[in-house]
Amino acid sequence: MTSHVMPTAERKVRVDLAERSYDILIGPGLIAAAGKEIASRLKGRKMAVITDENVAPRYLEPLMASLGESGIEAVSLILPAGEKTKSFEHLIPVCEAILGARIERNDAVIALGGGVIGDLTGFAAGIVRRGSRFIQIPTSLLAQVDSSVGGKTGINSAHGKNLIGVFHQPDLVLADTAALDTLSPREFRAGYAEVAKYGLIDKPEFFEWLEKNWQAVFAGGPARIEAIAVSCQAKADVVAADERENGRRALLNLGHTFGHALEAATDYDSKRLVHGEGVAIGMVLAHEFSARMNLASPDDARRVEAHLKTVGLPTRLADIPGALPPADRLMEAIAQDKKVKGGKLTFILTRGIGQSFVADDVPSSEVLSFLTEKHPR
Amino acid sequence: MTSHVMPTAERKVRVDLAERSYDILIGPGLIAAAGKEIASRLKGRKMAVITDENVAPRYLEPLMASLGESGIEAVSLILPAGEKTKSFEHLIPVCEAILGARIERNDAVIALGGGVIGDLTGFAAGIVRRGSRFIQIPTSLLAQVDSSVGGKTGINSAHGKNLIGVFHQPDLVLADTAALDTLSPREFRAGYAEVAKYGLIDKPEFFEWLEKNWQAVFAGGPARIEAIAVSCQAKADVVAADERENGRRALLNLGHTFGHALEAATDYDSKRLVHGEGVAIGMVLAHEFSARMNLASPDDARRVEAHLKTVGLPTRLADIPGALPPADRLMEAIAQDKKVKGGKLTFILTRGIGQSFVADDVPSSEVLSFLTEKHPR
Numbered sequence: 001m002t003s004h005v006m007p008t009a010e011r012k013v014r015v016d017l018a019e020r021s022y023d024i025l026i027g028p029g030l031i032a033a034a035g036k037e038i039a040s041r042l043k044g045r046k047m048a049v050i051t052d053e054n055v056a057p058r059y060l061e062p063l064m065a066s067l068g069e070s071g072i073e074a075v076s077l078i079l080p081a082g083e084k085t086k087s088f089e090h091l092i093p094v095c096e097a098i099l100g101a102r103i104e105r106n107d108a109v110i111a112l113g114g115g116v117i118g119d120l121t122g123f124a125a126g127i128v129r130r131g132s133r134f135i136q137i138p139t140s141l142l143a144q145v146d147s148s149v150g151g152k153t154g155i156n157s158a159h160g161k162n163l164i165g166v167f168h169q170p171d172l173v174l175a176d177t178a179a180l181d182t183l184s185p186r187e188f189r190a191g192y193a194e195v196a197k198y199g200l201i202d203k204p205e206f207f208e209w210l211e212k213n214w215q216a217v218f219a220g221g222p223a224r225i226e227a228i229a230v231s232c233q234a235k236a237d238v239v240a241a242d243e244r245e246n247g248r249r250a251l252l253n254l255g256h257t258f259g260h261a262l263e264a265a266t267d268y269d270s271k272r273l274v275h276g277e278g279v280a281i282g283m284v285l286a287h288e289f290s291a292r293m294n295l296a297s298p299d300d301a302r303r304v305e306a307h308l309k310t311v312g313l314p315t316r317l318a319d320i321p322g323a324l325p326p327a328d329r330l331m332e333a334i335a336q337d338k339k340v341k342g343g344k345l346t347f348i349l350t351r352g353i354g355q356s357f358v359a360d361d362v363p364s365s366e367v368l369s370f371l372t373e374k375h376p377r
Numbered sequence: 378m379t380s381h382v383m384p385t386a387e388r389k390v391r392v393d394l395a396e397r398s399y400d401i402l403i404g405p406g407l408i409a410a411a412g413k414e415i416a417s418r419l420k421g422r423k424m425a426v427i428t429d430e431n432v433a434p435r436y437l438e439p440l441m442a443s444l445g446e447s448g449i450e451a452v453s454l455i456l457p458a459g460e461k462t463k464s465f466e467h468l469i470p471v472c473e474a475i476l477g478a479r480i481e482r483n484d485a486v487i488a489l490g491g492g493v494i495g496d497l498t499g500f501a502a503g504i505v506r507r508g509s510r511f512i513q514i515p516t517s518l519l520a521q522v523d524s525s526v527g528g529k530t531g532i533n534s535a536h537g538k539n540l541i542g543v544f545h546q547p548d549l550v551l552a553d554t555a556a557l558d559t560l561s562p563r564e565f566r567a568g569y570a571e572v573a574k575y576g577l578i579d580k581p582e583f584f585e586w587l588e589k590n591w592q593a594v595f596a597g598g599p600a601r602i603e604a605i606a607v608s609c610q611a612k613a614d615v616v617a618a619d620e621r622e623n624g625r626r627a628l629l630n631l632g633h634t635f636g637h638a639l640e641a642a643t644d645y646d647s648k649r650l651v652h653g654e655g656v657a658i659g660m661v662l663a664h665e666f667s668a669r670m671n672l673a674s675p676d677d678a679r680r681v682e683a684h685l686k687t688v689g690l691p692t693r694l695a696d697i698p699g700a701l702p703p704a705d706r707l708m709e710a711i712a713q714d715k716k717v718k719g720g721k722l723t724f725i726l727t728r729g730i731g732q733s734f735v736a737d738d739v740p741s742s743e744v745l746s747f748l749t750e751k752h753p754r
Binding site: 088091092095096099100123126127128129130131152154157158159160163164165166167 | 465473477503508
C-alpha cells in the first residue's frame with residue numbers, strides 16, 4: 001500500500017452525482033484559500049458562514065478575510081459547540097440568519113466546523129427556499145472523512161439521533177488538513193474510527209495499511225492526507241452508487257446501529273461518549289455479533305478490537321464512564337433507530353475484515369441476548 | 378366547453394413523475410373511502426393523521442373509522458387552525474408525533490385539512506427520517522386544486538411566506554368534493570381564485586367556461602368536480618414538466634408575487650386577507666402591470682377583474698380592510714420573495730387571457746412606480 005502515499009500535499013476527490021456532482025479538496029491551507037476556490041466555482045458573491053464558539057476564534061477571521069479578498073460579502077453566526085446544537089432550537093436562528101443575509105440562488109451557505117455544524121448548516125441550507133447552495137469547510141477529522149461528504153444532513157430528536165433532516169449535497173467541500181493539528185487527541189481518535197471503518201467495510205488492504213501506518217496518520221503529513229483522501233474516495237464511491245441509501249450506502253452504517261444506541265443511552269453527553277467512540281465500540285460489537293452468528297471468525301473481531309485499542313479508542317461497553325441502561329433499554333434505542341423495516345432489524349454484519357454486508361432480517365431476540373451477555377445487569 | 382362536464386362523479390388525475398408518480402382521486406365520499414383507497418396502494422398499516430381544530434370535528438372520526446376498517450392503525454394530532462400554524466412552533470410537535478407513532482418506511486403521514494395543514498404536514502413528512510410517505514386529504518378548494526398537488530411543502534418565516542420547506546411529493550391525494558359543501562362562501566371563493574388562475578395561465582377556453590359556469594361550480598355537482606379535475610390536471614402537467622421550478626413551473630406563481638407581498642403586509646391576518654384573495658388581487662395587478670408595460674391590452678385586465686369581482690373576490694388594494702404599508706415597503710416584501718435572481722425581479726406577466734409567461738428581468742423601478750400609482754400615500 002505504499003502507492004497510497006503521494007508526494008503532493010493536495011488531493012481532489014470528485015463525488016459523481018450527475019448535475020449534483022462536486023469536488024472535495026484536501027490539503028493544508030484551504031481555509032486561507034477558500035475565497036479563491038469558491039469564487040472560481042460559484043457565481044454568487046454573498047455568503048452566510050455558520051460556525052461554533054470553539055472553531056470561530058481560530059478560523060473564522062482567516063476565512064472571512066479570504067472571502068473578502070475574493071470579493072465575497074459574508075455574514076457569520078457563531079453557535080454553541082456540542083451535539084446539543086443539532087436541534088430545532090438552533091436550526092431556527094440559522095435559517096433566519098440565512099434569510100436575513102438575503103442569500104440568493106447563486107450565493108451559498110458555508111459550514112465552518114465539525115460534524116455538528118455541518119449537519120445542522122446543511123439541513124438549514126436544504127430547507128431555506130427549498131434548497132440553497134452549500135459549502136462544507138470541515139475542521140474535524142470526522143467531518144472531513146465522513147459527515148461533510150454525501151449530503152446527509154439533519155438534527156437530533158427526542159426520539160433519537162439524526163431522525164430529522166434532508167438529503168442535500170454540498171456544492172464544494174474544502175478539507176483543510178492543517179486544521180486537524182489543533183484537534184484534541186481524543187477528537188482526532190474519534191474521527192479515526194470512521195477512517196478505519198472504510199477498511200472494515202470493503203478495503204482489507206487499507207485496514208492493514210492503517211495497522212502499520214496509524215502513527216504516521218496521527219502525526220500528520222502525507223500519510224494523514226492519504227488516509228483522508230482514501231476515506232473520502234471510499235465514501236464518494238458509495239454515495240455515487242446509492243445516494244439515497246436504498247441499498248449499498250447502508251454499509252456506511254457499520255458500527256452505527258450499536259453506536260447510535262450508546263450515544264442515546266449516554267444522553268449525547270460528549271464527556272462520556274462522542275460519536276466516533278460509539279462507532280468504535282459499535283464496530284467491535286458488530287464483528288463480535290457476526291462471529292456469534294457464525295458468519296465471521298472471532299479472530300477478526302479480536303483484530304479489530306486490538307487495532308482500535310492500540311490507537312486509544314474505547315472498544316467495550318465497560319469503557320464508557322458511568323452507568324449504562326440495561327440491555328433491553330439499549331435494544332429499544334436500536335429499534336427506534338432508522339434502519340428498521342416492518343419490525344425487522346437491519347444490521348451491517350461482516351464475514352471478516354473488509355467483508356461487510358447489509359443484513360435486513362436480523363432477529364431482535366438474538367441482538368437482545370447478545371447485548372445481555374455483553375452487559376449483564 | 379361542455380365536454381368538460383362528465384356524467385360520472387369520480388375522476389382520477391395522474392401526476393407523472395417517474396418513480397414518484399401518484400394519483401389524485403376526485404369525488405364525493407373519499408374521506409369515508411380513504412382506508413380502502415390507501416390500503417390498496419400502500420403496504421404500511423401505521424399512519425399518523427395531522428389535522429386542525431376546524432376540520433377535526435367534522436372529518437377526523439369518519440377518517441379514523443375508515444382507516445380502522447381497513448386494518449390501518451392510526452394516531453392523530455389536532456393543531457390550531459390558521460396561517461400562523463405554518464411555523465417552526467407547530468412543525469416541531471408534528472415531527473415528534475410522527476416519530477412517536479413509529480411510522481416506518483411503508484407507513485405514511487396523512488394531512489387532513491386545508492393548505493396550511495397540507496404544507497406543514499408535508500414538510501414534516503419530508504424531513505422525518507429524511508423523507509416519509511405522505512398522503513394528502515385536502516378539505517378546502519384551495520388545497521384540492523393547488524397546494525395538495527406538486528410536492529411544494531413548507532412553513533413561513535419572519536422574512537416571508539413559504540421561505541422554509543422542501544420538495545416532497547405525496548404518495549396519494551384524496552380530494553373529497555363533498556367536504557367543500559361545508560366551506561364558508563369566503564373560503565370557497567378564495568380557492569376559486571386558483572381555479573381561475575389555470576385559465577389565465579394558458580387555458581383561455583377554460584377561463585371562458587368559468588365565466589359562463591361559475592355559478593354551477595359554486596353550487597356543487599358535476600361542474601364543480603369538472604373544474605377541480607381540470608385544475609388538478611393543469612397543475613399535474615406543469616409539475617411533471619418542471620418538478621423543481623427551474624422554468625415553466627414558475628407560471629403557477631401568476632398573481633403570487635404581489636399576493637405574497639400583500640399577505641406579508643397584512644401580517645398573514647386571515648381576517649383581513651387570505652391567500653386566495655391575495656392571489657385574486659395579485660392576478661389583476663399582474664394583468665394591469667402587463668398592460669402598463671405594453672405587453673397586453675388593458676381590456677384583458679378589465680375582463681379578469683370583472684369576473685373575479687362577479688364571484689365576490691377582492692380585486693384592488695383598497696378592497697383590503699385596514700391600512701396597508703406604503704408602496705416602497707410592499708416593494709421590499711416583493712424583493713425578499715423567492716422569485717429573485719441576482720437582484721433582478723422575476724414576475725409572471727401576460728400577453729392576454731391565457732397567455733402568461735415568465736419574465737425574469739423586470740426592472741424593480743417599474744414595479745415600484747406602478748405600486749405607487751396604485752397605492753399613493
